Amino acid sequence: MRSLRLLVPANIRHNSGGNVYNARLVAGMRALGAEVEVLPVEGSWPESTAKERRRLGTMLGAGEPGEVPGAAVAIVDGLIAMGAPDSLESAAKAGRETWVLVHMPAPANYDLEARSLRAASGVICTSSWAADILEKRHHLRGLRVALPGTDRAPLAEGSVPPHIITVAALLPNKDQVLVVEALAKIRELEWTASLVGAVEADPEYAGRVRAAVAAHGLESRVRITGERKGPALEAEWNRADLSVLVSKAEAFGMVVTESLAHGIPAVVRAGTGAVEALGFAAPGAGKNGRLPGTAVSFQANDAPGNPALLAGVLRDWLQDGGTRVAWRASALETRDRLPGWERPARLVLEAVTTMAGSETRDTEP
Structure with missing residues (x-):
């Protein structure tokens, strides 16, 4: 199994859903035997400076053209990707396998988002709602969906008054x-x-x-x-x-x-x-x-x-x-029917290890 690198925004420090998903996804993939490295990426994502985008490109191996045997597969949080399409395009030209993990479609800057997604080896969305929006917005196909898991929790006792x-x-x-x-x-x-x-x-x-x-x-x-x-x-x-x-x-x-x-x-x-x-x-x-x-x-x-x-x-x-x-x-x-985190972890691993993401393309010529 190839090693993975998950690039996450360093500027989101509160307990956001994206942060929780990323952390539980990594734990789930590691439990399934995957080697996963988490790399916080500095920057005010999705906004970024030229220096921050160059640093991202270096992390993605964009400056090392040609096949690198055993190179890690990169999964980039969508908040980063939508602000740095040039870095993903450079990585693609260098032959690097780079996926985008989309928690939330961009509220603006659709052109930047489109460039990032088209440059990616594949796109994984954390909801069907997000995948539907991106498919319609950018005429894409082949997007994968890995819905969040849920940790088992004790039954709430509630209060009086409610x-x-x-x-x-x-x-x-x-x-x-x-x-x-x-x-x-x-x-x-x-x-x-x-x-x-x-x-x-x-x-x-x-x-x-x-x-x-x-x-x-x-x-x-x-x-x-x-x-x-x-x-x-x-x-x-x-x-x-x-x-x-x-x-x-x-x-x-x-x-x-x-x-x-x-x-x-x-x-x-x-x-x-x-x-x-x-x-x-x-x-x-x-x-x-x-x-x-x-x-x-x-x-x-x-x-x-x-x-x-x-x-x-x-x-x-x-x-x-x-x-x-x-x-x-x-x-x-x-x-009693809520799935755990093994399911999204397995779905993501299956996606990035089968290269099925090569199907992420325009639906229109």
């Missing part, structure tokens, strides 16, 4: 302000809530979230905890009864399957990859025809969205015992 949790770094895309505004509209009901996630990633937005909580006088009911890991994060999950992820854009939403692993149903934003996560292990919406939660449609994914829509969903869940029971039952059913 506790609502949002687990995500405080960032504009995650739209915690929308969550706070929705909670303010149901303040007459019994509930508590926690916003669990890094506040350092975007201090200005974190300040806006805090201001929204204060403006509605919800300080005693809505906790902003900061990032939590290990036992501290497990304690947050344990007291939760419902999780909410209303990101404006989400490739998959690993926190949704993490929620289901704890037996906690979820509310997600319709039109994002989080819907795939919600039904990940429940094909056909489960044997009872129900998803372990629901997807809320906001008009055109606008910002700040319509908090009344989310408030209506939360109100129904809080007041309708039948809905709570049904969502919880579906979450428990789904929990």
